[in-house]
Amino acid sequence: DKLNVQFHIPNEDEVDFACEFVETFIYPELQLLNEKCSKMSTEERLRSLTLVHYMSIGCLRMVPRIDSKLIDNLVPSVAPYGSKYQTQYSIYAKQPQFKENLRMRLLIDVGKLIDVIVENHSDDASSIKIALKIYSLSSIYYGVFKHDADKLHKHFEAAKGSFINKLYGERQYPRFLMIERITLQCERFSLTNFQSLTEIDKQVILKLFELSIHRYSEVRRDAQGYLFSVLNRYLFSYQVIVDRIIELLNSPSDIDHDQIKGCLYILLGNHSFFLPTKHSWSMIERLWPAMARTTHAKKPTTQRLMDHINETIGKQFDTQALVEDTNDVSRKAAVDIWKPLDPVDLESRDQIRQQRNEENVQSYNNLMETLNSLLRGDSLTWRQQETTMSLMWLLLQKRVPIPSSCIRTFVDFLVHDNVELRKISEEGITAFSRLQKP
Template sequence: RFSLTNFQSLTEIDKQVILKLFELSINRYSEVRRDAQGYLFSVLNRYLFSYQVIVDRIIELLNSPGEADHDQIKGCLYILLGNHSFFLPTKHSWSMIEKLWPAMARTTHARKPTTQRLMDHINETIGKQFDTQALVEDTNDISRKAAVDLWKRLETHELESRIILRQQRNEENVKSYNNLMETLNSLLRGDSLTWRQQETTMSLMWLLLQKRVPIPLSCVRTFVDFLVHDNVELRKIAEEGIAAFCRMQKPPRIYLEKTLDEILQRPVNVDQCHPGDRDD
């Protein structure tokens, strides 16, 4: 039986339940954290975009100054790690990634071996699951015609309002992307990150490379400068970034159709040309 459970609206009571489960997920007792995290992931899977309720709280914990509670940070990292069906850092929301990824890169509360292993696992999962999200969303005539055939034709004023909304969303996505790249780049240029944090930040920047919008020149300069860094891992990531730049700058191939006469530069009887091995 097909059920549209994921399209239920999120009520205020649901938000309060999510926040309560989040607080229990960072409790000092490990059994309480483990059980609450399982229920939290189930709720977040049930409602679309419900993860936005807890993003600000996670960022607040990661950016908290001074000495943070180890159990809270550990529970927060386990929430970021998610399970087989929910993984927060790669959700398709540029506004969320703009805030979350820099907080993960510069947090100073993952210095102990247990939390550091969790952070490494999160970064590894990001590398496996992250796919380039659409910055500029657009549709062609074929898609619009198919939508009309499947549903109905919209009025002119409805189409105009949708176009305006799409343009606003595209502008917001591009702005969030540029801010994210500039923030990660400024972290690398500063002296507040350890080498391990620099590796994380560089790998995140490398994942964000794309060719739909121009990449900030400061980020390109950072990849070039890190080619001669003392850390061999940073040099490897910089090499991968430069290789990605070269692939993105590669011009498209131009295909020309030519006849056999033009290829062989002599008149050819097409009937005498057969594919396969020759008799001689």
């Protein structure tokens, strides 16, 4: 209040003009692309898509989210992971009115357009990239890009350090810096709002996934980048693609090599998304054995990808909680901070938590037994055995008993012909000894 910040609020005439401008120019371009996409030259197609792209960036802040059914139970959780009330703060004097929800129109038209371009003009990489960008923006963009917010945050932190006055205390900043902080908070609100997955968003993810394993490398690479952006936007949305990935890894050896490469690149992720270490024991129980026994990592390119994935797992995997409990001190603190809890409600939540803990322990034991049976069998190559044993070594913990068969396997592999397997076995035995300490 003391800052008395004055933001410009677009008046009714400005809002009406913006809506009229968008409808005047975006619909003819979409119609042109729908009717004459295959007949257009590469330059004409790129021109139309670029216009649609920048108009979408300009107007999607004004367009509400597509009304679609929420997808529940992506993960078992006592507390809801999505907000029941998802708001989009208004910055206009009146609610913008369009003929229809432009997000849905863009998803439908651009989705069909992508199929046509990929099928008939797969060499037009620039148009494919712009079309994929528009398609993903329709699902995740609400006025702010994450990289813009990150850039503003870095600038704010740098400026804050320059204006610290130790004579007055660290929180005495110039007015413009406080306004910049308010702007940053507003942008972060936009980025963290609408994080519950809907059926429409699920279809976007599945389409981007199929394009991410396409036979053309340019299509795969561009689609994977936008797929990771969508998966980062929505909480636990990675569960949507897990079954498809496992299906590809377990598929017969005559599957398309490009599909396997695309699948492995999705597993490898990028700097902000890495699927194999997501906190879900039920997912790891199915995914890690499929990675260990897949027969598709025989060519040098796919083998290097698998090695990189395993290396990243080793760097990023932290032993996840199997049994999640709260003590009396935590419960008392929750009551003091919030309110006394209904005993009946507490009992039902305790049952849910207990069931989840039992499922986690069961998934862990199944995972260890499956990896151990793979090592005991004769279906794995030495390289696959190294991968499998390194995964088992990462899973060692002291919260629940480790299956005795796994311990015996580590002991038996101490005299294996492969020196790398012997080294991992030595590390495993060392870990067992440390875990036995009180």
